[in-house]
Amino acid sequence: MSGENWRQERKTLLATLGPPLFWLTLFFLVPLAVVWAYSFGRNVGLTEIEISGTFANYAQAIQPLYLGIFFKSIVMAAACTVICLVAGFPVALAITFAPDKVKAWLLLAVMLPFWTNLLIRTYALIAVLRDEGYINLTLGWIWKQVGLVLNVPPFVPLEMLHNNPAVLFGLVYVHLPFMVLPLYAALDRLDRSLIEASLDLGAGHFRTMMQVVVPLALPGILSGVLITFIPALGAYLTPDLLGGPDSQMIANVIERQFKRANDWPFGAALSFLLLYLTFVMVAVQALIQRRRGAR
Amino acid sequence: MSAPGDDGVLAAEIADAQFGPAEVSAAVATARPRRNTPGPLDYLRRWPLQLWLVIVGLFLYLPLITLMAFSFNDSKRNIVWRGFTTDWYVKALTDSSLLEAFGNSLSIAALSTIASVILGALAAVALWRFDFRGKTAFEGAMAMPIVIPEICMGVAMLVFFARIMPWPQDLVWPFNLGPIVIAHISFSFPFVAVVVRARLASFDRSQEEAARDLGATDAQAFRDVLIPHLKPSLIAGALLAFTLSLDDFVITFFTAGPDTITFPVKVYSMVRFSVTPEVNAASTLLIVLTVLLTVVALRFQNPKEVAGA
Numbered sequence: 001m002s003g004e005n006w007r008q009e010r011k012t013l014l015a016t017l018g019p020p021l022f023w024l025t026l027f028f029l030v031p032l033a034v035v036w037a038y039s040f041g042r043n044v045g046l047t048e049i050e051i052s053g054t055f056a057n058y059a060q061a062i063q064p065l066y067l068g069i070f071f072k073s074i075v076m077a078a079a080c081t082v083i084c085l086v087a088g089f090p091v092a093l094a095i096t097f098a099p100d101k102v103k104a105w106l107l108l109a110v111m112l113p114f115w116t117n118l119l120i121r122t123y124a125l126i127a128v129l130r131d132e133g134y135i136n137l138t139l140g141w142i143w144k145q146v147g148l149v150l151n152v153p154p155f156v157p158l159e160m161l162h163n164n165p166a167v168l169f170g171l172v173y174v175h176l177p178f179m180v181l182p183l184y185a186a187l188d189r190l191d192r193s194l195i196e197a198s199l200d201l202g203a204g205h206f207r208t209m210m211q212v213v214v215p216l217a218l219p220g221i222l223s224g225v226l227i228t229f230i231p232a233l234g235a236y237l238t239p240d241l242l243g244g245p246d247s248q249m250i251a252n253v254i255e256r257q258f259k260r261a262n263d264w265p266f267g268a269a270l271s272f273l274l275l276y277l278t279f280v281m282v283a284v285q286a287l288i289q290r291r292r293g294a295r
Numbered sequence: 296m297s298a299p300g301d302d303g304v305l306a307a308e309i310a311d312a313q314f315g316p317a318e319v320s321a322a323v324a325t326a327r328p329r330r331n332t333p334g335p336l337d338y339l340r341r342w343p344l345q346l347w348l349v350i351v352g353l354f355l356y357l358p359l360i361t362l363m364a365f366s367f368n369d370s371k372r373n374i375v376w377r378g379f380t381t382d383w384y385v386k387a388l389t390d391s392s393l394l395e396a397f398g399n400s401l402s403i404a405a406l407s408t409i410a411s412v413i414l415g416a417l418a419a420v421a422l423w424r425f426d427f428r429g430k431t432a433f434e435g436a437m438a439m440p441i442v443i444p445e446i447c448m449g450v451a452m453l454v455f456f457a458r459i460m461p462w463p464q465d466l467v468w469p470f471n472l473g474p475i476v477i478a479h480i481s482f483s484f485p486f487v488a489v490v491v492r493a494r495l496a497s498f499d500r501s502q503e504e505a506a507r508d509l510g511a512t513d514a515q516a517f518r519d520v521l522i523p524h525l526k527p528s529l530i531a532g533a534l535l536a537f538t539l540s541l542d543d544f545v546i547t548f549f550t551a552g553p554d555t556i557t558f559p560v561k562v563y564s565m566v567r568f569s570v571t572p573e574v575n576a577a578s579t580l581l582i583v584l585t586v587l588l589t590v591v592a593l594r595f596q597n598p599k600e601v602a603g604a
Contacts, residue, residue, distance in 0.1 A: 030455065108590070113355045125358055282442060
């Protein structure tokens with residue numbers, strides 16, 4: 001752009017940047033900043049919070065009880081991510097090498113549950129897993145058929161809901177598409193001739209996957225891992241609806257501080273610890289990405 | 296906001312990628328002399344992978360399909376099939392609080408979509424066109440609503456509307472939805488910005504310069520050259536924002552006052568009590584809506600598919 005319409009350009013910049021910047025600041029950064037400030041505050045009276053610069057909330061947050069819940073959330077999210085990666089990789093692979101038409105359908109098939117309301121999907125799982133759910137119903141029916149021939153004790157429904165495995169099952173169910181889509185995007189960018197070369201040179205399919213495809217697609221795999229891990233770590237609905245009393249994750253504890261226990265400063269400290277954890281994950285991924293880029 | 300929306304980026308990437316190597320492989324596939332033996336890269340034609348796809352497909356779809364099927368079940372207990380009925384739909388559609396919640400959700404989604412598209416497009420244009428001080432910081436801040444866990448954003452909104460900007464109670468519709476709409480815009484417009492920016496990358500600036508040389512003002516060039524180019528991404532971004540808003544539970548749960556109920560919040564309170572066919576019917580309606588939106592969104596992101604259909 002030539003210098004004469006510098007003023008004009010500046011006006012355009014203000015006109016385009018102004019509204020989103022204003023919105024982001026007022027309705028996102030300010031609320032976050034307030035939560036951050038509250039995390040250094042303490043309750044005085046019922047609704048007053050005095051920002052006293054105390055670290056007491058963070059000290060409370062690293063007590064064994066809450067540290068344990070943090071640890072548990074990380075383990076759950078990690079387990080969910082690993083299962084999604086193992087289950088999703090072959091799916092992404094199949095989609096990548098599918099013929100064009102099939103590929104479009106498969107992608108649609110992965111995206112539809114992804115778009116479906118999270119609450120509805122969780123509700124659907126409850127209907128499957130509960131005591132009188134479809135799985136137990138089927139098992140009960142089989143049991144009854146067996147009972148006609150053999151003498152068996154009455155059927156006791158498997159308890160598949162309100163426990164930790166149910167939460168993990170739910171997390172995988174919800175987050176699997178999160179993993180498949182970035183994996184597919186990464187695999188689709190690969191140079192196929194490299195895979196063919198590896199196969200031609202005598203490596204088996206498994207070895208080709210491990211030694212050629214996975215290293216080449218690593219950035220995509222990492223972003224898939226991140227995209228799955230972060231929401232799984234902060235999952236609220238799944239442990240709330242599918243979990244039992246002992247399967248709370250960190251988001252449930254945060255919710256309780258804000259909605260029931262009314263200890264906002266402590267809840268704020270927990271939220272920010274979760275946020276810092278998220279930032280660390282993003283930073284690590286960016287670092288790995290950059291190191292690979294530098295090579 | 297959780298990652299759902301990275302699919303905006305992804306969808307764009309996927310749409311781009313689809314015209315690349317896929318065509319080559321299709322060509323290779325047809326060139327192969329014997330089509331009955333799978334080629335080395337025809338992973339889809341190997342049975343272990345096919346089996347795996349079927350298992351994953353069942354895992355993803357069986358719960359949803361049973362949910363939909365049982366919305367037609369003529370039994371209150373919702374367990375054993377007792378015959379076909381549409382009573383639950385009648386019941387769901389005459390349940391005034393459910394309808395109100397559904398109406399609220401659609402209004403919120405519509406309002407938030409309009410604002411998100413405008414803000415997102417403006418942000419994308421600003422980031423694409425200008426270098427300004429603090430650009431990296433702004434980009435980082437724009438990525439935050441996409442990355443941070445929903446619960447963190449939820450509590451931030453709760454605190455904000457409780458202490459910093461208290462929203463008056465008992466306002467008339469749609470003003471009573473204000474806080475929810477504002478919260479939804481905050482997590483939706485960065486997604487729109489990502490989608491629009493991806494599209495801007497393919498814009499040929501000489502077109503705009505030509506328009507200006509031919510006497511168009513800035514505003515005219517923007518309206519008649521840039522906007523038409525961006526149109527597919529604006530539509531895709533709008534659909535993304537709409538679905539994100541319709542889908543959101545956690546942030547709404549924290550932002551909603553006691554007297555504003557959205558569809559997910561309503562379903563949540565119903566689910567807490569019991570599993571009833573009425574919830575199945577209401578869910579089925581929402582699923583159908585989602586499917587339609589997704590199909591439309593994919594059509595707009597993938598012009599080739601439209602052409603081929």
